[in-house]
Amino acid sequence: MTTSPRRSATRVNVALASTLLAASTLSGCGVFGSPDLVIYNAQHEQLLDELIPLFEEESGLDVELRHGKDLEMANQITEEGEDSPADVFLTENSPAMTIVDNAGLFTELPEAVTATIPDDYVPADRAWTGFLARSTVAMYNTDSMTEADMPASILDFADPEWEGRVAFSPTGADFQAIVSAVLELEGEEATRAWLEGLKANGVIVQNNLVVMQSVDSGEVDAGIAYHYYWYRDREENGADSDTSALHFFGDQDPGAFLSISGAGILASSEKQAEAEEFLTWLTGTEAQQAMAESYALEYPLNPDASLDPEVKPFSELEPPQVDVSSLNGPQVTDLMTEAGLL
Ligand SMILES: [Fe+2]
Incomplete structure (x- = not known):
């Protein structure tokens, strides 16, 4: 009896799938190469491209970054609603966070996630946290x-x-x-x-x-x-x-x-634990210091991280008081x- 073309195709697919599974297990990817965390990123592309491999290495999680602009991505998330593939949203400026917050699409962040960030940079409803200024x-x-x-x-x-x-x-x-x-x-x-x-x-x-x-x-x-x-x-x-x-x-x-870059977790995400792990890492001293030492020269918000002394010190900026969520x-x-x- 000869094998039908259809059967051999199936066999090839099974073989391919097990190879992919083995490869993804080795590299820490999710099953069949699907990422553990999808981040919509509107902060500068180069910064996150430098930063995410550090998180992947430490957590063993596989992250997919999708880059865009603040308002374009905020509008995309509100259009996608419950079906958004995004687990985490990062912005360059906070007005884009407010759009997603006003649509009720963020998870309220647990205190532990923002423990290292001063209260001024976390909105009262805890829908997101600042991570750079x-x-x-x-x-x-x-x-x-x-x-x-x-x-x-x-x-x-x-x-x-x-x-x-x-x-x-x-x-x-x-x-x-x-x-x-x-x-x-x-x-x-x-x-x-x-x-x-x-x-x-x-x-x-x-x-x-x-x-x-x-x-x-x-x-x-x-x-x-x-x-x-x-x-x-x-x-x-x-x-x-x-x-x-x-x-x-x-x-x-x-x-x-002072414009605040924000990070929030989408309520529709099924990866709440992984997303919390990422935000805790992003606001923690190690990642904040890594960002401070990167090309970016933006101000870390965790007071334990310090920026190049060439840059005017954060404490000397005398910014106006602005509610970050307003x-x-x-x-x-x-x-x-x-x-x-x-
Ligand atoms: Fe910019």
């Missing part, structure tokens, strides 16, 4: 400007004296988080006026790297971004490579806003659209 700054060209020429407030950049002189990137989630802080601190009317002024006087560029390059090259006198773009550039290219310096607004100005992404994009910035 980024300071708003203004960069300025040192050939055309001195520190004394810089305004006292980020709101001043809307004034006509800045016409054609200040660069920013309105399509980025980073800039939109700054607008959400202005909205929270100054109210809708003042935010609308600020955005109209920036539209009239500012120079719109593609992203924060271009903000920095425009300042360095002298195309503009100043630019709005986060601190790490400038520090990373200096670390990579040396102190003599640029003609720019940083202006920290301090003094609780909206321009000293920042409103959708209202910001509406106001920015109205102002013609999006």
Whole structure:
């Protein structure tokens, strides 16, 4: 009796499946190569690509990273709802966490998961935790400007004296988080006026790297971004490579806003224990120190981790008090659209 083609195909599949099973067991993967944890990541891709292998090695868990942008991924999660393949969501800025939180899609985090993070960076409903902070700054060209020429407030950049002189990137989630802080601190009317002024006087560029390059090259006198773009550039290219310096607004100005990167666990996830293990690790001293020592130069939130002393100390930033769960992404994009910035 000859074997039917169908039977031999089945046999091949069984053989292939056992090979895959053996391989996945060896590498710590889930059965048939499915990951133990799926992370939707909107933080910088390079940082998580560096960090996740450390967690995989330590936990023996296999992690799948899917990269995207803050608002795009937050909207994707709310559309996917209960069926989302995501176990964990990581963002660059907290307004994206608030969208998912408002949709009721996060698990309330146990105290143990956030034990190392100061209360200011965990929302009251414990739907997510902060894991990194980024300071708003203004960069300025040192050939055309001195520190004394810089305004006292980020709101001043809307004034006509800045016409054609200040660069920013309105399509980025980073800039939109700054607008959400202005909205929270100054109210809708003042935010609308600020955005109209920036539209009239500012120079719109593609992203924060271009903000920095425009300042360095002298195309503009100043630019709005986060601190790490400038520090990373200096670390990579040396102190003599640029003609720019940083202006920290301090003094609780909206321009000293600290944007918090968040981490949360989806309530629909069947991997609650693994996800909790990951968040506990992410906020623990080892991972926080690994991030502090990476290329990223963002501020760790665990006080036991310390950043390169070249970066302005966290304790000297004088940020305004902003409730991390209050920042409103959708209202910001509406106001920015109205102002013609999006
Ligand atoms: Fe960024």
